[in-house]
Amino acid sequence: MAAIDVSGLEREYRGGLKAVDGIDLQVQAGEVYGFLGPNGAGKTTTVRMLVTLLRPTGGRATVAGFDVATEPQKVRRKIGVALQEAALDQLMTGRELMELQATLHGIPTREVAGRAQDLIGRVGLADAQERRVGTYSGGMRRRLDLAMALIHAPEVLFLDEPTTGLDPTSRATLWEEVRRLKNDGTTVFLTTQYLEEADQLADRVGIISAGKIVAEGTPTALKAEVGLPHLDLSFDGDADLARAREVLAPLGEVRDVTPPGADVSLGVREGSSAIARVVRALDDAGLTVGRVELVEPTLDDVFAARTGSHLEGAGEAGAAA
């Protein structure tokens, strides 16, 4: 049984605006599903429906086997949620918040303190647990928010843009925690506008635009749809480019169009592992390679191919790495 099963899900607001327009998706237990899209695409609306904060106006969705519309309380017992803004009471300490969250989720009183301590330690906030949350940095708040979402050991974890606005170090820490959760078997539904984040963490990715899913699959398969990785090569001196193309032809797809700054562009299915073979073949033919750059298709290329526009977070992907 799928951990998340969505069929024809819709959310229409007054005035006829459809924020989510009939999406279908399935997330298997233990899978990390990346939900990628620009601001306003419908990611957060979808998450709010799946976590029972917003009632769907059409379609059906089950989470952990329970219908979000008719069995919301059962769904809430099975899920952990860290929403886009880490909503924390700034007057309370980290420990107090963890214990309150545990109480709200019905953890037996005798277990509350122990569970809170375990998770506070796991997200690296043990030293700060007696400080008021108002004094925490953005990264610390996100980590506390994540720990709070995990207090009742949920089967399915929803992370809504968990790293937006975080510095690279805090982002890397959160990524590490998501990987650990995956290894522990937790199903993770991760919305993000960062390509790198989806690429690094997700087993499968759904790309949403204007309330509809425009592409879905593993990051590798999606990127393969828009073309092969390619090597952009430039040569030292007055190299015989016709000869170079001739040498390269058996090694991949020599492209007709060469990007600025390169002499030849070669499509190679195996990506970076082709570099050594290509350079050696050119060297054997007496052609000295001055520069070689591997260019791989990105999820932004997938998004662009499907929608004709680019993801807003595409430019920040590098910063996320």
Place this chain on the structure above:
Amino acid sequence: MRASLIVIRALVRRALNEILRVPGAAIPGVLAPTIFMLGLSSVFGEASSLPGFTADDFRTFVVPVGLLQGAGFTGAATGVNLARDIEQGWFDRLLLCPAPRTTLLTGVVASAALRALLPATFLLIVAFSLGVHVPTFVGLLIAAALVMGLACAMACFSVTIALRFRTQQAAPLMQIASFIGVLFTTSYAPKPLLTDWLRTVSDINPVTHVLEGVRQGFVGGVAWEHTWPAFLSIALMVLVLGALAARGLRRYGV
């Protein structure tokens, strides 16, 4: 049932935590009823000598009004705090916990009942030190229960407004019920001295019964004929306004 009580206690503790950690924020609400009592009794103190006035001392007559005002302010503040929680996303966190919605609502409203005792206590300390008649223990107990009940009712009203508008900017609307409810009663003068229209309004205003129930301990003595209408009025207000708040909560996110 026990699980619900634990959740309610946790929510009440969080609400009280705010008073302990930011006492400055609670000061206006605590002082206002006392200032009102002092100011009003200074200006209208001689009114008690009017024929038909049922109390010898205007201050004693008006202290119960201050108690109900404190309850009203506290109830309205509960809605404002909820609107802030909605704006900041904290309320979503509450809604995501598996506790029944009614439990969450009860936790929020119950905190108002306890917090209402703070302005009431301060007012009584000042009033008694100025020579206001000290009621019997039973009279005080009834007053405290009615103050807490009115705070709950007003909290239900303000919570309904907060759930509808989801912004602290709706605060004036949250306060309006307690203003109208408390002032359009026998707050300033006994019923025979009110103008016709105000007497009519006070007759149908349930808060009048609550006020008379609180006042009986200060002016005269505790009597069943003043006690049961007061508690019945509180029960009806909590029932009706609580149902509205519960409906607002059910419709939240629809």
